[in-house]
Amino acid sequence: VDIEGTVLIQCDSQYVVNGYNEWIAGWAAKNFTKKGGLAHAVAWRRIHELKTSLGTRVKVEWVKAHSNSG
Numbered sequence: 001v002d003i004e005g006t007v008l009i010q011c012d013s014q015y016v017v018n019g020y021n022e023w024i025a026g027w028a029a030k031n032f033t034k035k036g037g038l039a040h041a042v043a044w045r046r047i048h049e050l051k052t053s054l055g056t057r058v059k060v061e062w063v064k065a066h067s068n069s070g
Contacts, residue, residue: 007058012065020060024048 011017019027027034028048032041051058 005057009058009060010063011060012063014062017060017062019044020047020051024051 024044024047027038027041027044032038032045032048038044
């Protein structure tokens with residue numbers, strides 16, 4: 001948590017990072033469905049609820065796996 005109260009989540013999964021940062025709004029607009037199905041739709045729906053309530057206080061960034069950055 002930084003001085004402004006922002007939480008940084010580092011993840012080595014580009015699917016999770018892109019899902020949170022880029023794709024989640026589109027999935028929400030389509031009621032968490034997509035052609036071929038959306039893996040973990042229930043989890044993404046809950047994450048969207050949390051993201052909506054927390055706004056910009058959470059940042060998610062990609063890190064290389066096993067980079068020992070933390």
